[in-house]
Amino acid sequence: MTDSSKTVNTFTPTVEAIETSRRNFLKFGASGAAAVTLSGVLPGMAAQALAQPAVIDAHTPKAGERRIRLTVNGVAQELNVATNAILLDVLRDRLQLTGTKKGCDHGQCGACTLLVNGVAINSCLSIAVQHDGDAITTIEGLAQNGTLHPVQEAFWEHDAYQCGYCTSGQIMSAVAILQDPAIGRDDASVREAMSGNICRCGAYKNILAAVQSARGKMARVG
Amino acid sequence: MRTFDYVRADSSAQAAKQGSSQGAEVFLAGGTTLLDLVKLDVMKVEQIVDINRLPLKQIEPLSDGRLRIGTLVSNTELATHPLVRERYPLLSQALLAGASTQLRNKATTGGNVMQRVRCNYFRDGISACNKREPGSGCAAIGGLSRSVHAVLGTSEQCIATHPSDMCVAMAAIGAQVTVQGPNGLRDIPFADFHLLPGDSPWREHALQPHELITHITLDAPLAGSQSAYLKLRDRASYQFALASSAVIVRLESGRIAEARLALGGVATKPWRATEAERFLMGKRPSLALFNQAGELAMRGAVTTEHNAFKVPLGQQVLVRNLRDLTLQEASA
Structure with a gap:
């Protein structure tokens, strides 16, 4: 792959989601220009470190709801959620961050992996309300200023996917693993640490190569 | 979801008033x-009491040599804590x-102790299951019962294995479970915490309603001992045990001065093999001796059509662990 192909548009959301998000962003005062695509917007907004939270819901919570504040990819957001709303579903359905995938929905496949306060977890096994005040990083938050994260770049270069459905979860796990000094650097340790992310296409060989290659890239950068 | x-x-204290262990x-x-x-609608909850903000996230060494673990310490934090790695390597390995x-x-640590069985008939919400629906029967007996079904500690009412690895290590180490109830704190010995299914498989632990686990305190490590956790499973990672063993052993002048043996994957609760422990006392390590201990540990096993293989596998996971801890030269 050439450098020119490395854009952040890999996870382009649907037109519907863009329209919804455009409405929301316009409502709380984000610039119209920034709302062209979600994948372009969020990292930019993260960099701005908004002082005021984006208010998704202005009204007081209804019966059976709670008001929570989530900082998602650097953007503080306030919204009302049902007490039984799952974090994964809130991100996908309320905040239109559909990069995080729903696979098994029972903590068995790892497709929904994201970072909460820097720690990788299965977002299908959390209710949103328990994360009130937490900082969440999803796949949409990895690229910075239009430049892919080294792990994203490595997955691209190593063709570390076929259908791509598990890819965002694989990448989020890889990002966490590469930052964790308690996890070994050898191939066996990486395979073990990544075993919570199932790939039905069986792209494991290339995923391993991508993770190890990203390790090298990150060492050179940092 | 409901x-x-x-x-x-x-x-x-507030949590104990509002919530319950069942x-x-x-x-x-x-x-x-x-x-x-x-x-899955297997647990039909009406109220969730979120305890995640409670200050129960510490791992503290006590002056008497024990280690006190807050119930909210994550499995990762516990496994990688320097004191756990140093004093209880088998616990780190099990986690x-x-x-x-x-x-x-x-x-979390408390959550791991409280985890429910992995029996498909329990989880499917439909089949006969005395745990889920007291008196409805047990579809696993006579059904598919290969991987997560026990051969030790079973009853006519339930044969599901306790799925935890961590608890098997804790059974070998010895521990106290501290619980907060409406009337204060009390300690439950770890060995008494999990209950055999017997005639009431829906009763899984010794907690009273409105009791919350706050800490687990590990017994002081056995001085001069060696320990390891060994797990056998269908794939190399991310799979429940078919059979596992937690072994702590101390040799003195070439003889076994103390042995603590626990088994996982084969029993309805974290299983301490006390008879096999007593048998090993004072004897010189050998493969023949360990084979006999393994046989003792699995004596009384009740098998199904699909899980009879767990009897030899349970023996082997114990023999191999003992062998690797005490007979390195012989096994090389």
């Missing part, structure tokens, strides 16, 4: 068992042999 009330607990008002820690089973990285990050 709807439920949500309360965030500010103190253990029934419709339940405590939420990591949620890796609870929310899974609520989604890291369980689940996946992201589940271990989420799952």
Whole structure:
């Protein structure tokens, strides 16, 4: 792959989601220009470190709801959620961050992996309300200023996917693993640490190569 | 998913008043068992008491040599803590042999102790299951019963294995479970915490309603001992045990001065093989001796059509662990 192909548009959301998000962003005062695509917007907004939270819901919570504040990819957001709303579903359905995938929905496949306060977890096994005040990083938050994260770049270069459905979860796990000094650097340790992310296409060989290659890239950068 | 009330607990005492270890008002820690089973509608909760903000996240060495673990310490934090790695390597190994990285990050110490069985007939919400629906029968007996079904500690009412790896290590180490109830704190010996299914498989532990686990305190490590956790499973990672063993052994002048043996994957609760421990006392390590100990440990096993292989596998996982800890030269 050439450098020119490395854009952040890999996870382009649907037109519907863009329209919804455009409405929301316009409502709380984000610039119209920034709302062209979600994948372009969020990292930019993260960099701005908004002082005021984006208010998704202005009204007081209804019966059976709670008001929570989530900082998602650097953007503080306030919204009302049902007490039984799952974090994964809130991100996908309320905040239109559909990069995080729903696979098994029972903590068995790892497709929904994201970072909460820097720690990788299965977002299908959390209710949103328990994360009130937490900082969440999803796949949409990895690229910075239009430049892919080294792990994203490595997955691209190593063709570390076929259908791509598990890819965002694989990448989020890889990002966490590469930052964790308690996890070994050898191939066996990486395979073990990544075993919570199932790939039905069986792209494991290339995923391993991508993770190890990203390790090298990150060492050179940092 | 069914709807439920949500309360965030500010103190253990308040949590104990509002929540329960069983029934419709339940405590939420990591949620890796609870929310899974609520989604399946196997656990029909009406209120969740979120205990995640309670100050129960410390690992503290006590002056008497024991180690006190807050109930909210994650499986990852516990496995990688320097004192656990140094004093209880088998516990670290057991934790890291369980689940996946992201589940271990989420799952807590108390939650691991409280995790429910993996029997498909329990989880499917439909089949006969005395645990889920007292008196409905046990579809696993006479059904598919290969991987997560026990051969030790079973009853006519239930044969599901206790799924935890961590608890098998704790059974060998010895521990106290501290619980907060409406009337204060009390300690439950770890060996008495999990109950055999017997005639009431829906009763899984010694907690009274409205009791919350606050800490688990490990017994002081056995001075001069060696220990390891060994897990045999269908694939190399991210799979429940078919058979596992936690072994702590101390040799003195070439003889076994002390042995603590626990088994996982083969029993309905974390299983301490006390008879085999006594048999080993004072004897010189040898493969023949360990084979006899393994046979003793699995004596009285009751098997099904599909899980009879767990009897020799349970023996072997114990023999291999003992061999590798005491007969390195012989096994090389």
